[in-house]
Amino acid sequence: MDGLSVERIHVWRGERHLLRGVSFALAPGQLLQVSGPNGAGKSTLLRAVCGLTRPEQGEVRWGGTPIAAVRESFLAQLAYAAHEPALKGDLTALENLHFAVSLRRRADTAELGSCLERTGVGSCAELAARILSAGQRRRVALARVLALRAPLWVLDEPFANLDAAGAGMLSAILREHVEAGGAALVVAHHELAVGIATRRLELAP
Amino acid sequence: MTPGSAQGTGVGPARGDAAGSVPGVAESPAPGAGVGTFGAAALIMRRELRLSFRRPEHLVQPLVFFLIITTLFPLGLSLQLSQLRDMAPGVLWGAALLSSLLSLDALFKSDADDGTLEQLALSGQGLTVIVIAKTLAHWLVTGAALVLVSPLVATALDIPASAFALMMSSLALGTLTLSWLGSIGAALTVGLKRGNVLISLIVLPLAMPLLIFGASATERAISGTSAAGPLYLLTALCVLTTTLAPFAASAALKISLD
Numbered sequence: 001m002d003g004l005s006v007e008r009i010h011v012w013r014g015e016r017h018l019l020r021g022v023s024f025a026l027a028p029g030q031l032l033q034v035s036g037p038n039g040a041g042k043s044t045l046l047r048a049v050c051g052l053t054r055p056e057q058g059e060v061r062w063g064g065t066p067i068a069a070v071r072e073s074f075l076a077q078l079a080y081a082a083h084e085p086a087l088k089g090d091l092t093a094l095e096n097l098h099f100a101v102s103l104r105r106r107a108d109t110a111e112l113g114s115c116l117e118r119t120g121v122g123s124c125a126e127l128a129a130r131i132l133s134a135g136q137r138r139r140v141a142l143a144r145v146l147a148l149r150a151p152l153w154v155l156d157e158p159f160a161n162l163d164a165a166g167a168g169m170l171s172a173i174l175r176e177h178v179e180a181g182g183a184a185l186v187v188a189h190h191e192l193a194v195g196i197a198t199r200r201l202e203l204a205p
Numbered sequence: 206m207t208p209g210s211a212q213g214t215g216v217g218p219a220r221g222d223a224a225g226s227v228p229g230v231a232e233s234p235a236p237g238a239g240v241g242t243f244g245a246a247a248l249i250m251r252r253e254l255r256l257s258f259r260r261p262e263h264l265v266q267p268l269v270f271f272l273i274i275t276t277l278f279p280l281g282l283s284l285q286l287s288q289l290r291d292m293a294p295g296v297l298w299g300a301a302l303l304s305s306l307l308s309l310d311a312l313f314k315s316d317a318d319d320g321t322l323e324q325l326a327l328s329g330q331g332l333t334v335i336v337i338a339k340t341l342a343h344w345l346v347t348g349a350a351l352v353l354v355s356p357l358v359a360t361a362l363d364i365p366a367s368a369f370a371l372m373m374s375s376l377a378l379g380t381l382t383l384s385w386l387g388s389i390g391a392a393l394t395v396g397l398k399r400g401n402v403l404i405s406l407i408v409l410p411l412a413m414p415l416l417i418f419g420a421s422a423t424e425r426a427i428s429g430t431s432a433a434g435p436l437y438l439l440t441a442l443c444v445l446t447t448t449l450a451p452f453a454a455s456a457a458l459k460i461s462l463d
Contacts, residue, residue: 050327052326052462076329078327080323080324080327082324085320086319086320087319088252089319090256090259091256091259095255099248099252100324102248103240103245103248103249103325106240
């Protein structure tokens, strides 16, 4: 099958059994919201989906094949934004984006600039990420997700630190991505007002 | 609104050729397209060097440490010049190893702390490439820099200029080997709060042969006898660590990322 499927994965963190047989499928053009109380394993689930954490049991599949077997092509189609913005404070916003994109393909500075414009931090392109506010850093991280042009987005609490306008911008970006045939896996605590059908996965504590 | 939104696609805002197709989603890059392994390694090295030069204090710290240790010894011991020359290789090498150990714990830790290591690991480039590029960049700003200032220190320790070439090449081999050993230690301790002490405990015992052979090579260079033996051994250690350490370090890094 197409897209991402997670089949009964179990993840332990030390003595804690964090994910107990979580399963879901995410096809192109779908948005899946993951929610649940703090400590329910939302971030762990996202890390497992990306292949950063190896589940003790179960399988994460991309296009029907375990991600470990198609690692390169899977990663080429994945944009992951962790809870922290993952920016180098001493590099400018644009340099951060340029580096992330260049590792995958030839980066076009004008395109990166317009990604920053799109997330509302175009004026911060030449500023060191260190001096940006938490909300601005989040926006730069979202610009990186845009710039990677990946069909699968895995976003860990992307609405954190964003103001109302930023939340609106992100909702619009998510809608465009999904309507264009992309898939998105998003951790969010509130009801997503994206304007498209959103499925929900509730993780129990 | 922003120029990007006028295009009406959140995926490839700047692209003018959006007609009909879905940019980005439809034509996602093929695996490994565009950037080869060497290109990626060069990119990572450039980023590391740029980061180092944005923080000159990190760049200067090991050098200053090196200079201070080596000048403290002669001052504190008030030796005769001939005695100083006898002690010089040991002092030089001990100081060089300690100062290049100083910054080793930040090799992967700074990236792990701000989350950029995860992004690197998900970039589709192998962890081994990342380890090699980061370690070489680290060596360039610490080990190679130490080698370059070593004649200054050597003059203060009364090492004759005729021994400089041998001393510098042995130091280059030794510090490079130490950087590789350090990359394993840094990868193993990346997830720990106070990995600094642990790195020293892991790396210093392994670095003892470097100290012994390095100091002996320098000593022979000073006395004018053949330094070929210790130099060959240093080279062998350097080749061994260069070929094996990246794999060990990337395996350790993989475990630490999990």
